[in-house]
Amino acid sequence: MADSTQHMESDTRPVILRATGLCVRYGSAVLFEDLDFSLERSELLLLTGPSGGGKTSLLRALARLHPVTDGRLELDGEDAAGIAPPQYRRRVAYLQQQPVVTEGSVRENLLMSFDYSSAAPPDIDRLGDWLARFRLGTIPLDRDAADLSVGEQQRCALLRLLLMEPDVLLLDEPTAALDASAADALLEVICTLHAQEQLSTVFVSHAPPDLPVSLSRRHAILADGRLELRS
Amino acid sequence: MSGALDIGLLPLSLVLIFILLAGAASLKMQLRLERDLLWGTLRTIAQLVLLGFVLTWIFQVRQWYIVLAVYAVMIFFAARIIRGRVHSGSIRLFFPVFFSMLLSYMLVSLFVVTVIVDAEPWYRPDYFLPLGGMIIGNSMNAIAISLDRLFTDLQRRRHEVELRLICGATARQASADIVREAVRAGMIPSINAMMGVGLVFIPGMMTGQILAGSDPFIAVKYQIMVMLMLVGSTALGSLLVVTLLRSRSFNREQQLVLRTARRTRS
Numbered sequence: 001m002a003d004s005t006q007h008m009e010s011d012t013r014p015v016i017l018r019a020t021g022l023c024v025r026y027g028s029a030v031l032f033e034d035l036d037f038s039l040e041r042s043e044l045l046l047l048t049g050p051s052g053g054g055k056t057s058l059l060r061a062l063a064r065l066h067p068v069t070d071g072r073l074e075l076d077g078e079d080a081a082g083i084a085p086p087q088y089r090r091r092v093a094y095l096q097q098q099p100v101v102t103e104g105s106v107r108e109n110l111l112m113s114f115d116y117s118s119a120a121p122p123d124i125d126r127l128g129d130w131l132a133r134f135r136l137g138t139i140p141l142d143r144d145a146a147d148l149s150v151g152e153q154q155r156c157a158l159l160r161l162l163l164m165e166p167d168v169l170l171l172d173e174p175t176a177a178l179d180a181s182a183a184d185a186l187l188e189v190i191c192t193l194h195a196q197e198q199l200s201t202v203f204v205s206h207a208p209p210d211l212p213v214s215l216s217r218r219h220a221i222l223a224d225g226r227l228e229l230r231s
Numbered sequence: 232m233s234g235a236l237d238i239g240l241l242p243l244s245l246v247l248i249f250i251l252l253a254g255a256a257s258l259k260m261q262l263r264l265e266r267d268l269l270w271g272t273l274r275t276i277a278q279l280v281l282l283g284f285v286l287t288w289i290f291q292v293r294q295w296y297i298v299l300a301v302y303a304v305m306i307f308f309a310a311r312i313i314r315g316r317v318h319s320g321s322i323r324l325f326f327p328v329f330f331s332m333l334l335s336y337m338l339v340s341l342f343v344v345t346v347i348v349d350a351e352p353w354y355r356p357d358y359f360l361p362l363g364g365m366i367i368g369n370s371m372n373a374i375a376i377s378l379d380r381l382f383t384d385l386q387r388r389r390h391e392v393e394l395r396l397i398c399g400a401t402a403r404q405a406s407a408d409i410v411r412e413a414v415r416a417g418m419i420p421s422i423n424a425m426m427g428v429g430l431v432f433i434p435g436m437m438t439g440q441i442l443a444g445s446d447p448f449i450a451v452k453y454q455i456m457v458m459l460m461l462v463g464s465t466a467l468g469s470l471l472v473v474t475l476l477r478s479r480s481f482n483r484e485q486q487l488v489l490r491t492a493r494r495t496r497s
Contacts, residue, residue: 027490065393067486085485090399100390113398164399 013040015074016200017062017092017168022071024054024061031057032225035071039168042198044215048205049222055204056097058222059170062202063094076167086116093166097173099153101145106136109145109156113164122163134159134189151182155189162193169201175209183209191215235443247272286360295354302340302363306332309371317378320386321490322479328374331471336366339464347456365436365457366464369421373465377417377473384409385480385489392487402481410477417469421462428458 019037023030031054039045049055060066062073064085073080080088090113101109114121122130131137134155139148148156154174161169171190175183187209194201194215203211208219221228250272257264289297310329317324340363344350350358385392388409395405428434436457440450480489 063397064484065396065486067482067484067488086396086399086401089397094397096390096394096397098390100394102391102394112395116395116399116401116404160398 016041016076018074020072023069024057025069035227039200039202041200044194044201046203046216046219048208053223055222056172059172059204063092063170064088090164091166092168093161093164094170095158095161095174098177099150099157101153105142106145107141110160130159135185151178154186169199171203173204289356298354298356298359305367309367313375316375319382324476327475328472331475332468335467335471339366343460369461370465370468373417373469374472377413377469380416381413381473402485406477410473413473414469418466421465425458
């Protein structure tokens, strides 16, 4: 893959997540080198590009799930190297492409992050509100999570991340594994949520999804190791 | 009681009839095992005759450093066999396995020989090496099973492990279930053997002692010691090796870096 660079800088709003000179390899292959990236606070950035262009790897590198050979990450102005990976990942939440549920009930899946933190889980009323917003209100919390439909599992996976109250949300082709109606339902949840919560979000998609134009002010395209920004 | 009856070379050669029978069955059923049978027979005879000479020499010399060197060589070969049997992908496992086995099994062997058997000196080769050999042989299988399970599950359940990392788990927390199941898988054969011993089979060591003219109850006491020692050493070895190699499957950034094959991702 090419190693050229396209710098992508913010213009007005403060930057919540910034990557500078990022270099990511997969085995001996260089996926991209010296890549700069920034996400503004409260923006929903749409990131597209051809299959195999490195979108997932970029997102995983931003989530510190994939090794970075070189470069620097900053979260809200703080050098990410100074933040322990578990704490960083709770603040920069990554939604996997395929919905992942673990053995156990819906409640156990939703509250998984509280097993690894000292924070108190939300009370039942607050959890009920969230479930209703995610169109999961009719699902009993003690139901086996594996019995949910794929669409419900993905909404459950997204809600699991939001309960961590992250600063940044990284969505890796969240509708790729869903059928059309489940994808529409998830997109609607994401749009409503972003309009209400203004959570800084990167939305990766193979092709531009049906997001309202007002939501995504900037559109980045990753291809051949270059990141090109369009308004 | 008298010692074991000696077997003459001519009668001993008659056991080759069983190999000939197996070879004939292989030919008849087109199993294509004739070469393996021949090679296996030659290796068995050669390795055991060589072992006979080596043990005779070691028993005569009786030097602690020679006993420990032989012990280390046995573990070296066990670690090599484990490396050959386990698909660990990008993780190099020979040295972690070798040093973990050396440390843990040396301690178990020393405890058994000096405290339980009360042999003098502590390195008495006719006790230290056979007991150590049993520990190494049994635990080798347990470690191979545990490691195979560890690496297979870390690959197969990669998304689940990463989900836990995403939720703020440390690498240790994210792989705790997998480690637990890997150690458990390695220990189950030893526990099953404890259930069947004396009912389903008479163990090799006890058989050997009885054939050598020992009192059956002395053989029973030795066998009880060996069975319990094997379960303990299996648990210790598997736990140590699995824990060590689990940590090697993650990097400092607590990212799962174990890879068995290149994947293509968008």
